[in-house]
Amino acid sequence: MLKQVIAGLAIVAALAVVAPSFAQGEVSMSVPSKTDRVAVNGVEIYYEIHGEGSPLVMLHGGVNPSDMFGAPLAAMAEHRQVIAIHMRGHGLSSDAATPWSSQQMADDVDALLGKLGFDRVDVMGYSLGGGVALQTAIRHPDRVGRLVVIGTSVKSSGNYPEVEAAFKQMPAMAATIGAQLAQSPLAALYPDVDWEAMMRKTGEMNQGAYDWSADIAEIKAPTLLIFADADMMYPEHIAEMYRLFGGGTRDAGFDGASRPTVNQLAIIPGATHYDVIHKASVAEYAKAFLAQ
Numbered sequence: 001m002l003k004q005v006i007a008g009l010a011i012v013a014a015l016a017v018v019a020p021s022f023a024q025g026e027v028s029m030s031v032p033s034k035t036d037r038v039a040v041n042g043v044e045i046y047y048e049i050h051g052e053g054s055p056l057v058m059l060h061g062g063v064n065p066s067d068m069f070g071a072p073l074a075a076m077a078e079h080r081q082v083i084a085i086h087m088r089g090h091g092l093s094s095d096a097a098t099p100w101s102s103q104q105m106a107d108d109v110d111a112l113l114g115k116l117g118f119d120r121v122d123v124m125g126y127s128l129g130g131g132v133a134l135q136t137a138i139r140h141p142d143r144v145g146r147l148v149v150i151g152t153s154v155k156s157s158g159n160y161p162e163v164e165a166a167f168k169q170m171p172a173m174a175a176t177i178g179a180q181l182a183q184s185p186l187a188a189l190y191p192d193v194d195w196e197a198m199m200r201k202t203g204e205m206n207q208g209a210y211d212w213s214a215d216i217a218e219i220k221a222p223t224l225l226i227f228a229d230a231d232m233m234y235p236e237h238i239a240e241m242y243r244l245f246g247g248g249t250r251d252a253g254f255d256g257a258s259r260p261t262v263n264q265l266a267i268i269p270g271a272t273h274y275d276v277i278h279k280a281s282v283a284e285y286a287k288a289f290l291a292q
Contacts, residue, residue, distance in 0.1 A: 030074040030082075037093070040111035041104070046092035047112065048084045051077030055121040056290065057109065058084050059129030061151075061277065062202055064186060065091035068126050068277055075283035076124065080290070083121070085109060087132065089198055091190050100205040102128070106135035110143055122290050124148040126277045137223075138215045147223040148286045151231055151273050154244070155211035158237030170203025216244045223263045224289040226282055228271035238267070264289060 032048035039045075048069075056076060060068040069084050076082050087105045089095035098104070109132060113121060122145045125133030130152030137144040153159050170177070178196030181187065187195070223245055227238050242248050246261030253259075266285045268276050276282060 029070055030077045032084075038112055038115050040115065041088075041108050042096045042098070043088045043108065044094040045088065045108055045112050046086040047116075048082075050074075050082040050084060051080055053080045055118050056080040056082050057113070057121050057123045057133075058082055059087065059109070059123065059125035059132050060084075060090070061127030061129055063090070063181075063198065066186075066189060068129070072126075072277055072283055075280070076286065079287070080122075083113070083116070083118070085112065087128070089201060090193070092192070094192075095194065095197065100201045102131040102135045102205070103139065105132040106139050109136050110140040113143060119143075120145050122146040122148070124150070124286055124290075125152070126150040127152060127273070134212065134216065134219070137219045137221045138212070141220060144221045146290050146292075147219070147221045148226065148289065149223060150226040150282060151228060151276055153233040153237055154213060154216050154241055155237070156206075156209045157211075158233045158240070160232060160234065163232045164206075167203050167206035170206075171200045174198075174200035174203065213240075213244055216241070219245070222289075222292075224266065224286065225264070226266045226268065226276070226285060228273055228276040229267050229269050230272045231276070232273040238265075 030050045032050050034049040035046070037044040037046045050073060058068060058073055058076065065084075065086050073082055073084055086093040088108055089100065105128075109123075120143060123133045123136055125131070125148070127150070130149040133147060133149055134152065134154070137147050156164060174196045177199045178194075181195040181199075187193075225238075225242060225245065227233075231238070239248060242263070242265045245263040247263055247265055249260045250258060266281075268279050268281055271279050
């Protein structure tokens with residue numbers, strides 16, 4: 001069963017290039033006004049600039065940057081200047097021999113923004129990108145204004161056991177999954193990606209226990225947490241995360257004056273971890289929150 005789940009990741013990733021055209025409806029794709037690669041921390045990080053307005057960094061999920069940088073990006077770029085970043089080893093960015101971590105990727109984001117001259121930005125991240133967004137707020141708090149985190153857990157025990165088991169098996173199956181991805185539409189979209197290394201490093205960075213709870217509780221950036229109602233983590237962990245951000249502690253009162261925190265929580269109905277980013281309500285909630 002685990003092998004079927006892991007092999008299925010390759011199929012999902014391959015279909016993700018095509019599926020958004022159905023999931024995203026008639027939303028037009030955004031055309032970047034600028035693209036470039038910048039050397040930071042031993043790699044070259046690719047980025048695109050879309051739209052005009054206050055700067056918003058968008059950070060994609062694992063394997064497939066285009067999953068977030070289609071209609072979701074276009075929706076956010078309607079009123080914002082979006083900096084869409086491909087993380088190391090993903091998309092059009094290069095990689096190094098060193099292991100991956102959310103912390104290292106957060107340092108890459110901070111270094112890139114420094115070179116581009118952005119002092120303070122809002123940050124929106126999905127899945128892997130959500131973890132990088134959180135670590136950016138933890139490690140570089142002066143860089144982050146508002147934060148939108150989609151489908152991300154903050155400790156390994158918050159994920160369902162089958163999710164943790166799949167990550168554990170992934171390095172051993174990296175060659176098989178990588179070969180499938182190399183024959184997929186993703187390979188044409190991102191021809192320089194080492195797909196075997198991607199799957200091995202993805203599994204390795206998710207090995208073992210982790211718990212960011214203490215650091216999360218110290219984040220000062222106003223934060224919107226967004227989850228699918230059938231996400232990859234326990235509902236109890238979603239509630240636990242919201243409490244770390246000060247939510248869920250008391251009744252807000254009839255007029256909302258007793259609301260315990262500026263931070264917010266949204267649960268998207270009829271969604272999973274793998275398709276939540278394509279729900280139009282995600283961008284609508286994010287736009288409303290960031291406009292406050």
